[in-house]
Amino acid sequence: MKAQRTPWWHYVTLLIAGLLVGLIAASWASRHSSAMMSAPWYLTASIIGVGFVVLWSAWQVRRFVDGKITKMAPERSVNTLVFAKALGLAAAALAGWYLGIFAIVIQHAEVEYFATVAWQTSVAAVACGIDVGFGALGEFWCLMPPDGEKRDSGK
16 A cells, blocks of 8 residues: 655645635524534544544554554554544644634624634634644654665654
Protein backbone atom coordinates (compact mmCIF):
# COMPACT_ATOMS: atom_id res chain seq x y z
CA MET A 1 0.00 0.00 0.00
CA LYS A 2 1.32 3.39 -0.92
CA ALA A 3 0.17 6.08 1.49
CA GLN A 4 0.72 9.75 0.92
CA ARG A 5 0.18 12.77 3.08
CA THR A 6 -3.06 14.62 2.60
CA PRO A 7 -2.37 17.80 0.61
CA TRP A 8 -2.97 21.03 2.52
CA TRP A 9 -5.53 22.23 0.03
CA HIS A 10 -7.86 19.33 0.91
CA TYR A 11 -8.18 20.83 4.39
CA VAL A 12 -8.81 24.29 2.96
CA THR A 13 -11.38 22.99 0.46
CA LEU A 14 -13.32 21.18 3.16
CA LEU A 15 -13.11 24.21 5.47
CA ILE A 16 -14.60 26.41 2.75
CA ALA A 17 -17.30 23.84 1.91
CA GLY A 18 -18.22 23.54 5.59
CA LEU A 19 -18.25 27.32 5.90
CA LEU A 20 -20.67 27.66 2.98
CA VAL A 21 -22.99 24.96 4.31
CA GLY A 22 -22.87 26.49 7.79
CA LEU A 23 -23.66 29.94 6.42
CA ILE A 24 -26.59 28.62 4.41
CA ALA A 25 -28.01 26.57 7.29
CA ALA A 26 -27.61 29.35 9.85
CA SER A 27 -29.07 32.03 7.60
CA TRP A 28 -32.02 29.77 6.78
CA ALA A 29 -32.60 29.08 10.48
CA SER A 30 -32.32 32.78 11.27
CA ARG A 31 -34.83 33.77 8.58
CA HIS A 32 -37.35 31.11 9.55
CA SER A 33 -37.20 31.77 13.30
CA SER A 34 -35.84 28.30 13.97
CA ALA A 35 -33.58 27.45 16.87
CA MET A 36 -29.97 28.11 15.94
CA MET A 37 -27.63 25.14 15.79
CA SER A 38 -25.09 25.32 18.58
CA ALA A 39 -22.33 23.13 19.92
CA PRO A 40 -22.93 22.07 23.53
CA TRP A 41 -19.88 21.73 25.77
CA TYR A 42 -20.04 17.93 25.83
CA LEU A 43 -19.83 17.89 22.03
CA THR A 44 -16.74 20.07 22.06
CA ALA A 45 -15.18 17.84 24.73
CA SER A 46 -15.93 14.72 22.68
CA ILE A 47 -14.39 16.33 19.57
CA ILE A 48 -11.17 16.91 21.49
CA GLY A 49 -11.42 13.44 23.09
CA VAL A 50 -11.58 11.72 19.71
CA GLY A 51 -8.57 13.75 18.61
CA PHE A 52 -6.55 12.63 21.63
CA VAL A 53 -7.48 8.97 21.05
CA VAL A 54 -6.35 9.10 17.41
CA LEU A 55 -3.18 10.99 18.36
CA TRP A 56 -2.36 8.47 21.09
CA SER A 57 -2.85 5.58 18.67
CA ALA A 58 -0.65 7.30 16.08
CA TRP A 59 2.01 7.81 18.74
CA GLN A 60 1.96 4.05 19.34
CA VAL A 61 2.56 3.47 15.63
CA ARG A 62 5.44 5.94 15.73
CA ARG A 63 6.94 4.08 18.67
CA PHE A 64 6.69 0.86 16.64
CA VAL A 65 8.42 2.46 13.65
CA ASP A 66 11.19 3.76 15.95
CA GLY A 67 11.67 0.25 17.37
CA LYS A 68 10.42 0.98 20.89
CA ILE A 69 7.52 -1.46 20.47
CA THR A 70 8.35 -4.85 18.99
CA LYS A 71 4.93 -6.11 17.86
CA MET A 72 2.06 -4.41 16.14
CA ALA A 73 -0.51 -5.76 13.73
CA PRO A 74 -0.18 -4.16 10.28
CA GLU A 75 -3.95 -3.58 10.27
CA ARG A 76 -3.65 -1.40 13.35
CA SER A 77 -1.11 0.92 11.76
CA VAL A 78 -3.14 1.18 8.55
CA ASN A 79 -6.38 1.77 10.46
CA THR A 80 -4.70 4.43 12.58
CA LEU A 81 -3.50 6.17 9.43
CA VAL A 82 -7.03 6.09 8.00
CA PHE A 83 -8.46 7.43 11.27
CA ALA A 84 -5.88 10.24 11.36
CA LYS A 85 -6.70 11.24 7.78
CA ALA A 86 -10.43 11.09 8.49
CA LEU A 87 -10.03 13.10 11.69
CA GLY A 88 -8.18 15.90 9.94
CA LEU A 89 -10.55 16.12 7.00
CA ALA A 90 -13.77 15.83 9.01
CA ALA A 91 -12.52 18.34 11.57
CA ALA A 92 -11.74 20.82 8.78
CA ALA A 93 -15.29 20.53 7.44
CA LEU A 94 -16.76 20.84 10.94
CA ALA A 95 -14.60 23.88 11.69
CA GLY A 96 -16.02 25.52 8.58
CA TRP A 97 -19.55 24.57 9.65
CA TYR A 98 -19.11 26.16 13.07
CA LEU A 99 -17.44 29.26 11.60
CA GLY A 100 -20.37 29.67 9.20
CA ILE A 101 -22.85 29.54 12.07
CA PHE A 102 -20.66 31.91 14.08
CA ALA A 103 -20.61 34.43 11.21
CA ILE A 104 -24.41 34.61 11.25
CA VAL A 105 -25.07 34.60 15.00
CA ILE A 106 -22.39 37.14 15.87
CA GLN A 107 -24.53 39.72 14.06
CA HIS A 108 -27.18 39.27 16.76
CA ALA A 109 -24.83 39.01 19.72
CA GLU A 110 -26.83 41.56 21.74
CA VAL A 111 -29.43 38.83 22.34
CA GLU A 112 -28.24 36.51 25.10
CA TYR A 113 -29.23 33.34 23.26
CA PHE A 114 -27.24 34.30 20.16
CA ALA A 115 -24.27 35.37 22.27
CA THR A 116 -24.27 31.91 23.87
CA VAL A 117 -24.48 30.20 20.49
CA ALA A 118 -21.67 32.42 19.17
CA TRP A 119 -19.48 31.51 22.13
CA GLN A 120 -20.21 27.78 21.83
CA THR A 121 -19.62 27.63 18.08
CA SER A 122 -16.38 29.60 18.32
CA VAL A 123 -15.04 27.20 20.97
CA ALA A 124 -16.14 24.22 18.85
CA ALA A 125 -14.40 25.71 15.78
CA VAL A 126 -11.19 26.07 17.78
CA ALA A 127 -11.55 22.45 18.98
CA CYS A 128 -11.96 21.34 15.37
CA GLY A 129 -8.89 23.33 14.40
CA ILE A 130 -6.94 21.49 17.09
CA ASP A 131 -8.24 18.21 15.69
CA VAL A 132 -7.06 19.17 12.20
CA GLY A 133 -3.60 19.56 13.69
CA PHE A 134 -3.94 16.26 15.57
CA GLY A 135 -5.00 14.52 12.35
CA ALA A 136 -2.09 15.94 10.35
CA LEU A 137 0.40 15.05 13.09
CA GLY A 138 -1.08 11.56 13.46
CA GLU A 139 -0.89 11.08 9.72
CA PHE A 140 2.79 12.10 9.76
CA TRP A 141 3.52 9.68 12.60
CA CYS A 142 1.77 6.80 10.80
CA LEU A 143 3.57 7.05 7.48
CA MET A 144 6.17 4.33 7.55
CA PRO A 145 9.44 4.41 5.66
CA PRO A 146 9.89 1.98 2.76
CA ASP A 147 10.93 -1.55 3.69
CA GLY A 148 14.46 -1.78 5.02
CA GLU A 149 14.95 1.96 5.50
CA LYS A 150 15.04 3.90 8.74
CA ARG A 151 13.08 7.07 9.19
CA ASP A 152 15.22 10.17 8.72
CA SER A 153 15.45 11.88 12.08
CA GLY A 154 16.53 15.15 10.52
CA LYS A 155 20.12 14.99 11.78
